[in-house]
Amino acid sequence: MSTPCMIATHVEHQGYRFIVCQNDGYDAGNGVGPTLRQFFNSQVLAEELTALGDISGLWEGKATAYHRDLGERWERTRPRYTYTLEMVRVIAWQSNIAYLYVFEDGHWQRHDISSKH
Secondary structure (H helix, E strand, O other), X not given: OOOOEEEEEEEOOOEEXXXXXXXXXXXXXXXXXXXXHHHOOOHHHHXXXXXXXXXXXXEOOEEEEOOOOOOOOHHHHOXXXXXXXXXXXXXXXXXXXXXXXXXXXXXXXXXXXXXXO
């Protein structure tokens, strides 16, 4: 069973750009959380990752992007934007996402999205 998560970056003058990662969204072991902190630990790397659009997963610092690697249509997998972190949280909650990872102020922050928004 997959554990989807949402990955967002605060992009100057654009608000928040976010994507969905379909697999291993947890924050332990080989999950997305530790992988983000180890391999995508700068603003540039975080923005490059979210520019890929939705991804299947992250493994050892490599992303499998639905559009680039799996041939899915860009219109269905492209990154989305919103102006506030609160709106990203609402979208994650509405999408039944358990974990939201946000790169802001030089590091990754994990937000647990509960059923009580």
